[in-house]
Amino acid sequence: MPLSHIEKIGNYWALSGETIAKVSSTDPIRGLTKEEAATRLAKHGYNSITTSENTQPLLILLRQFTSPFILLLGVSTILSFFFKEWLDGFAILMVMILNTAIGFWMEYQAHRSMEALKKMSVVQARVIRDGEMMEIKSELLVPGDLLFAESGEMVTADARIINANQLQVDESTLTGESFPVDKGHNLLPEKIPLSGRSNMLYKGTFITKGNCFAIVVNTGMKTELGKLAGIVQQAEQVATPLEKKVRILSKKLIWITLGLIVAIFTGSIFYGTPVTTVLKIAIALSVAAIPEGLPVVTTLALSFGMLRMARHNVIVKKLSAVETLGGTNVICTDKTGTLTQNKIEVSLIQAGSLSARVRINVAGTSMHWMENNSIPGTAAYAHLCRISALCNTASYQLNGNEASASGDPLEIALLKMIHASGMKPVQYQQQFSKTDEIPFSSETRVMATLHKSKEQDPFYYIAAKGAVEDILKYCSSVLDENGKSHLGEKQKEEWKAIATKHAQSGFRMLAFAYRETSKQEPSFMHNLTLAGIIGFSDPPRAGVTEAIKECKNAGIRVIMITGDHPETAKNIALQLGIATPGEDVMLGSSMKPYNQLTASDRAQWLRTSVFARVSPEQKQHLVSVLQDEKMIVAMTGDGVNDAPALKKADIGIAMGLRGTQVAREAADMVLKDDAFTAIVSAIRQGRIIFENIRKFVIFLLSCNLSELLVIAICALFNLPFQLFPLQILFINFITDSMPALALGVSNSGGSIMQRKPYPPETLIIDRKRWTAIFVYSFVITATTLGAVATSHLILHYNDKWNNLVYNNILFYTLIFSQLFQVLNMTFKRDIPFHKTDVFRNPAIWYSIGGCIGLSLAAYWIMPVKRILGITAISQGDWCIILLYSILTVAIIRIIKKMKITI
Numbered sequence: 030m031p032l033s034h035i036e037k038i039g040n041y042w043a044l045s046g047e048t049i050a051k052v053s054s055t056d057p058i059r060g061l062t063k064e065e066a067a068t069r070l071a072k073h074g075y076n077s078i079t080t081s082e083n084t085q086p087l088l089i090l091l092r093q094f095t096s097p098f099i100l101l102l103g104v105s106t107i108l109s110f111f112f113k114e115w116l117d118g119f120a121i122l123m124v125m126i127l128n129t130a131i132g133f134w135m136e137y138q139a140h141r142s143m144e145a146l147k148k149m150s151v152v153q154a155r156v157i158r159d160g161e162m163m164e165i166k167s168e169l170l171v172p173g174d175l176l177f178a179e180s181g182e183m184v185t186a187d188a189r190i191i192n193a194n195q196l197q198v199d200e201s202t203l204t205g206e207s208f209p210v211d212k213g214h215n216l217l218p219e220k221i222p223l224s225g226r227s228n229m230l231y232k233g234t235f236i237t238k239g240n241c242f243a244i245v246v247n248t249g250m251k252t253e254l255g256k257l258a259g260i261v262q263q264a265e266q267v268a269t270p271l272e273k274k275v276r277i278l279s280k281k282l283i284w285i286t287l288g289l290i291v292a293i294f295t296g297s298i299f300y301g302t303p304v305t306t307v308l309k310i311a312i313a314l315s316v317a318a319i320p321e322g323l324p325v326v327t328t329l330a331l332s333f334g335m336l337r338m339a340r341h342n343v344i345v346k347k348l349s350a351v352e353t354l355g356g357t358n359v360i361c362t363d364k365t366g367t368l369t370q371n372k373i374e375v376s377l378i379q380a381g382s383l384s385a386r387v388r389i390n391v392a393g394t395s396m397h398w399m400e401n402n403s404i405p406g407t408a409a410y411a412h413l414c415r416i417s418a419l420c421n422t423a424s425y426q427l428n429g430n431e432a433s434a435s436g437d438p439l440e441i442a443l444l445k446m447i448h449a450s451g452m453k454p455v456q457y458q459q460q461f462s463k464t465d466e467i468p469f470s471s472e473t474r475v476m477a478t479l480h481k482s483k484e485q486d487p488f489y490y491i492a493a494k495g496a497v498e499d500i501l502k503y504c505s506s507v508l509d510e511n512g513k514s515h516l517g518e519k520q521k522e523e524w525k526a527i528a529t530k531h532a533q534s535g536f537r538m539l540a541f542a543y544r545e546t547s548k549q550e551p552s553f554m555h556n557l558t559l560a561g562i563i564g565f566s567d568p569p570r571a572g573v574t575e576a577i578k579e580c581k582n583a584g585i586r587v588i589m590i591t592g593d594h595p596e597t598a599k600n601i602a603l604q605l606g607i608a609t610p611g612e613d614v615m616l617g618s619s620m621k622p623y624n625q626l627t628a629s630d631r632a633q634w635l636r637t638s639v640f641a642r643v644s645p646e647q648k649q650h651l652v653s654v655l656q657d658e659k660m661i662v663a664m665t666g667d668g669v670n671d672a673p674a675l676k677k678a679d680i681g682i683a684m685g686l687r688g689t690q691v692a693r694e695a696a697d698m699v700l701k702d703d704a705f706t707a708i709v710s711a712i713r714q715g716r717i718i719f720e721n722i723r724k725f726v727i728f729l730l731s732c733n734l735s736e737l738l739v740i741a742i743c744a745l746f747n748l749p750f751q752l753f754p755l756q757i758l759f760i761n762f763i764t765d766s767m768p769a770l771a772l773g774v775s776n777s778g779g780s781i782m783q784r785k786p787y788p789p790e791t792l793i794i795d796r797k798r799w800t801a802i803f804v805y806s807f808v809i810t811a812t813t814l815g816a817v818a819t820s821h822l823i824l825h826y827n828d829k830w831n832n833l834v835y836n837n838i839l840f841y842t843l844i845f846s847q848l849f850q851v852l853n854m855t856f857k858r859d860i861p862f863h864k865t866d867v868f869r870n871p872a873i874w875y876s877i878g879g880c881i882g883l884s885l886a887a888y889w890i891m892p893v894k895r896i897l898g899i900t901a902i903s904q905g906d907w908c909i910i911l912l913y914s915i916l917t918v919a920i921i922r923i924i925k926k927m928k929i930t931i
């Protein structure tokens with residue numbers, strides 16, 4: 030059969046592994062050659078699913094027309110044309126177009142940033158090419174690739190299993206079946222539904238247990254998932270609670286405006302104002318009152334926040350996570366790799382009664398024994414190396430001084446130790462072939478493999494490694510300098526004490542055991558011989574101590590939850606300041622199930638900062654206990670079994686480097702470099718964003734309300750210098766939107782991490798902030814009208830009130846006082862003005878500069894000047910405008926200082 034037709038066979042499950050290997054010209058041991066893989070990639074294309082995303086921009090554009098603001102503007106345009114106010118009509122139409130364009134641009138940007146973030150979370154796959162195990166981007170997989178996949182990984186192409194160990198796959202994405210199904214390599218009948226094809230792996234499913242080798246048969250759109258992609262619609266982007274809150278607020282404002290319009294309308298008719306004038310006022314009011322920028326700026330602030338977090342190596346998968354982060358008050362973190370560097374190195378070896386500290390050089394080519402350098406010659410050490418090589422799913426290759434590795438860092442460290450001892454892991458793998466495996470799981474904390482000798486027959490070797498107390502359960506003898514001896518309960522306690530002593534120095538301890546037998550046993554974990562224990566060093570990450578201190582200042586508790594030894598956990602917790610000396614570590618074995626917890630158990634859980642030997646299920650229980658206390662919990666996790674706890678937590682955080690794809694899928698947030706410090710900077714960002722949204726909402730509302738008040742006062746008192754609709758549009762578009770945007774995307778947190786987290790029910794605009802909005806807008810209204818009065822008293826006392834200059838003074842004072850008011854948008858009233866976050870934010874100054882430029886341009890450019898009804902303004906009037914605008918900021922600042930408002 031021609032090579033290229035492997036993907037056309039169809040019934041792969043009904044063909045043997047050998048046949049599949051043959052038709053795909055794949056060596057079942059060495060895989061494809063790199064050249065062949067490149068040729069096939071050129072032929073078959075990337076292994077990715079393409080969705081019809083290009084319709085998105087059009088949808089975004091159409092969505093703009095559903096905004097009530099646009100609809101209101103539409104009505105205003107029609108009314109203007111109806112009353113033959115052509116200029117107003119066209120101008121409002123222009124504004125409508127401009128608003129749609131701005132709305133579209135902002136939403137499109139937000140959409141693009143999210144797309145960019147999606148692309149950042151690339152899924153990797155492990156393949157064997159040219160006989161070498163390597164990690165590649167899953168989109169580079171080709172039909173015929175020999176794939177290795179294990180527990181926690183996402184299947185990235187359709188493949189026929191040729192060898193499986195206790196394999197279980199969660200196929201719910203494809204079949205809807207919620208329980209993981211067992212998989213193997215046995216031949217199946219041709220006519221069997223997809224859900225029954227137990228020797229196949231399908232793209233998009235997850236491996237929940239075991240591992241396997243498989244040959245890729247289909248990639249990209251030819252996979253079962255690819256075929257479905259056309260039918261399955263992408264889940265609709267749901268609005269975040271914050272966006273919802275802002276939308277509700279905007280809707281409320283529209284109703285308030287309509288109410289006001291009706292009131293003023295009736296009032297004006299009562300005064301006998303001509304209907305056309307009243308309608309004009311109504312149009313002016315409708316455009317003045319609605320803070321049209323609100324929803325869009327909110328989305329933009331959130332998505333900008335996501336991008337900023339991405340720069341800190343945090344990928345936020347859901348927009349809503351950004352705001353939950355701001356309220357987080359407990360972080361439950363694991364230890365290995367998050368708090369520690371995950372640069373795991375073999376540092377201590379205990380073989381029999383001899384123990385020695387060792388140092389392996391960076392390249393993994395030599396090993397320095399600090400004491401007892403006779404250990405390498407002992408039988409126990411030989412077994413330690415053999416177990417390390419055989420009971421291992423990682424790979425480590427040394428080409429000269431260049432090392433390439435993939436897999437669990439702990440297992441890589443063991444392979445490195447073998448290399449440094451002058452041996453090669455492949456030598457062991459060539460002597461033995463693996464016939465069975467009990468994969469490592471966080472629940473059992475043990476991994477074991479059964480091997481058949483290729484040289485001696487019949488000879489089987491059982492290799493096991495795992496947590497000391499768990500491996501000891503399976504041991505009945507121990508190997509030391511004098512050979513094998515019985516291992517009773519007393520000796521086991523002695524070994525546990527040795528492990529505890531080393532763990533107290535911060536080492537991660539692992540025990541190694543073996544058995545040699547002449548027959549293959551289905552259940553082989555018994556009567557093992559302990560070969561020794563190895564201690565791994567994994568120093569704390571830089572910056573974690575400071576980050577934990579920052580959390581404490583910010584009212585956030587940090588709890589360490591680890592599967593590791595309690596003493597190792599305690600050592601690291603003390604170093605980092607998570608625990609205090611004398612504080613007890615809670616052991617998983619002493620944690621009762623959630624439904625049996627008494628009040629005192631709960632109190633004890635809540636007091637504890639370090640939990641050790643904890644199972645993934647207990648993690649979930651701990652989240653529940655914390656949530657029962659109304660805490661907002663961020664929880665890190667990396668294993669398959671951590672997925673439920675990640676989902677249960679308010680913020681599930683998965684690890685980008687170490688985490689399984691299952692965990693990443695379940696999480697709301699992924700840490701690209703696994704670092705704890707990134708969580709803290711994400712929380713900081715979350716708080717900044719919430720604060721920014723608050724600031725621009727207050728700013729926009731106080732501006733809009735002051736416009737409304739000015740218009741209402743002019744209308745009610747029949748003042749002849751009323752603002753024109755176009756002037757209001759100008760103010761809204763130019764002077765309000767730009768500073769609001771600058772506030773929305775600002776990144777200055779200042780002392781934001783020195784106060785307590787927001788309770789979840791915190792409103793964007795609470796009573797205190799509503800008061801502030803009213804006070805600010807009253808001040809702006811008063812100073813604006815004050816400017817007109819002053820000008821009349823000082824400069825124009827002979828002029829009639831309908832002189833256009835009054836209108837212009839009103840217009841420009843409103844512009845500048847609103848513009849300068851942005852400088853008051855800081856909640857730090859106790860520090861000097863020039864030191865506030867807003868004052869030091871360059872974006873604010875750019876927006877102020879830009880707005881002043883545009884406002885002055887409107888004064889100089891003739892057609893604009895005419896449209897806006899602007900006449901010549903004397904220097905004296907300009908002085909009054911400026912003076913009153915600065916006065917606004919000063920008065921509000923004094924009010925804030927006097928703590929009348931925030």
Ligand code: ATP
Pocket residue numbers: 363364365366437439440469470471472474475476494495496497537538539590591592593594
């Ligand atoms: P954390 O949750 O902080 O990352 P952890 O990584 O130590 O903790 P697990 O990975 O569940 O938690 O490991 C628990 C214990 O299982 C370890 O302390 C170790 O003794 C043992 N262990 C870890 N990795 C392996 C492995 N690859 N093979 C055998 N045993 C292992």
